[in-house]
Each structure stands twice: as structure tokens, then as C-alpha cells.
Amino acid sequence: MKTNSRGFTLIELLVVIAIIAILSVVVILTLNPAELLRQARDSNRISDLSTLKTAIGQYLADVSSPTLGFTAAGTTYTVCGESNTTSTAVAHANCGFTLNIYTVSSSDSRAVDGSGWIPVDFTDISSGAPIGTLPVDPTNANEMVYRYAASSTLVYELNAIMESTKQTNSTTGAAATDGGTDASSTIYAAGTAPGLAL
Structure with missing residues (x-):
């Protein structure tokens, strides 16, 4: 009796597995998942700052006597997200520069009523706050x-540090083409007033 066995030999299976393994390594090295994650975070940063810029623009257009933060005339103030409550005039560890630094407690940092990390009361807008929480x-x-600076002349700057190779490119990256005056190609x-030197 003749048996009709169909199937693959062990060598054929090993060759196919080796080819799949080589192709997988090539695809992973080509895609660079770590860089893709950095690009995704940078996209979120750009989107968040655009949302904040739109919300602040709506606030300035709608509120009759707008204020972009603190009350000392002619002074630039800076706020950094998620930290302990402080008000100092020294370099802040999370910001890396010397200005009057105001930070808020973690529990209040995302509030849109002026107590969040951006001291603008978005609830003063006649149609209500355009965002539910500060990003x-x-x-x-x-x-x-994220960083925020404003002056008494109602100009402001928001910025964030980019981390992906794509966005930190010195000629085509978002940080290089944003109009800011910072010499670093990592700060978007x-x-x-992106020239407030935040």
C-alpha cells in the first residue's frame, strides 16, 4: 500500500521560520518603534499647544477686560505644570531658567478657572470654557x-520641549519653524509673542 503523506519537512519549516525572523528584525529596525513613540508624544505636544493658543485667543476676543495671569505690570511670569506650590524668583528645577516662577499643586494644575498651571480664567468666556481641563x-x-509666559500687554508664549528626531531637525522640525527666538531646536x-524668551 502506498501512503500519500503531505506536509512540510523539518528543514522547510526551519527555513520559513528563519526568513520570517529576518524580515521581522528588518521591519522593526526600519520602523524604529521608540522614535515612533517620541513622534507621537511630540504630535500631542503640538496639538495641546495649538488647543491652548485657540482657547487663549477666544478668551482675549470674548472677555471685556482680559488678563493673562498675574497682576504685576510689565513683568513676564512663567508657570510650569504639575509641581508643588511655590512663588520664587530663582531658577526652577523643572524649567531651567530664572524668572518669577509660579507653580500650582497637582490637584489644581489642570483647572480652567484661573487656578491651573495657566492662570487664565477660561470660565469667563460667555459661551463657557472651550476646554474642560488644561493639558x-x-x-x-x-x-x-509645558511652559507659559505672559506680559501685561496681553502677549503670551507657550512652549514645550520636542524629543523626536523629526521635530528637532534644525531646518524642518516644528521647533525650528515655530517663529520663536530660542536658539535650541528642541523647544517648540x-x-x-513666541519671542518672550521663555
């Missing part, structure tokens, strides 16, 4: 926080 940086640790600036 924070996807990483939100050490230098990876948005607002009506």
Missing part, C-alpha cells in the same frame, strides 16, 4: 513640561 505634557517630568513655541 499637561505627555511625559510631564523634569524638563518635559506657540502664542502671540
Whole structure:
């Protein structure tokens, strides 16, 4: 009797598995998942700052006597997200520069009533606050926080540090083409005065 066995030999299976393994390694190295995650976080940062810029623009257009923060005339103030409550005039560890630094407690940091990390009361807008909570940086640790500065002349700057190779490119990255005056190609600036030197 003749048996008709159909199937693959062990060598054929090993060759196919080896080819699949080689292709998988090539695809993973080509896609660079770590860089893709950095690009995704940078996209969130750009989107968040755009949302905040739109919300502040709506606030300035709608409120009859707007204020972009604190009350000292002619002074630039800076706020960094998620930290302990402080008000100092020294370099803040999370911001890396010397200005009057105001931070808020973690429990209040996302509030849109002026007590959040952006001291603008979005609830004063006649149609209500355009955002439910203030966004924070996807990483939100050490230098990876959102920053805000405003002057008494109702100009402001928001910025964030970009981390992906794509967005930190010195000629085509978002940080290089944002109009800001920072020499670093890692800091993305948005607002009506991206030259406040935040």
C-alpha cells in the first residue's frame, strides 16, 4: 500500500521560520518603534499647544477686560505644570531658567478657572470654557513640561520641549519653524509673542 503523506519537512519549516525572523528584525529596525513613540508624544505636544493658543485667543476676543495671569505690570511670569506650590524668583528645577516662577499643586494644575498651571480664567468666556481641563505634557517630568509666559500687554508664549528626531531637525522640525527666538531646536513655541524668551 502506498501512503500519500503531505506536509512540510523539518528543514522547510526551519527555513520559513528563519526568513520570517529576518524580515521581522528588518521591519522593526526600519520602523524604529521608540522614535515612533517620541513622534507621537511630540504630535500631542503640538496639538495641546495649538488647543491652548485657540482657547487663549477666544478668551482675549470674548472677555471685556482680559488678563493673562498675574497682576504685576510689565513683568513676564512663567508657570510650569504639575509641581508643588511655590512663588520664587530663582531658577526652577523643572524649567531651567530664572524668572518669577509660579507653580500650582497637582490637584489644581489642570483647572480652567484661573487656578491651573495657566492662570487664565477660561470660565469667563460667555459661551463657557472651550476646554474642560488644561493639558499637561505627555511625559510631564523634569524638563518635559509645558511652559507659559505672559506680559501685561496681553502677549503670551507657550512652549514645550520636542524629543523626536523629526521635530528637532534644525531646518524642518516644528521647533525650528515655530517663529520663536530660542536658539535650541528642541523647544517648540506657540502664542502671540513666541519671542518672550521663555
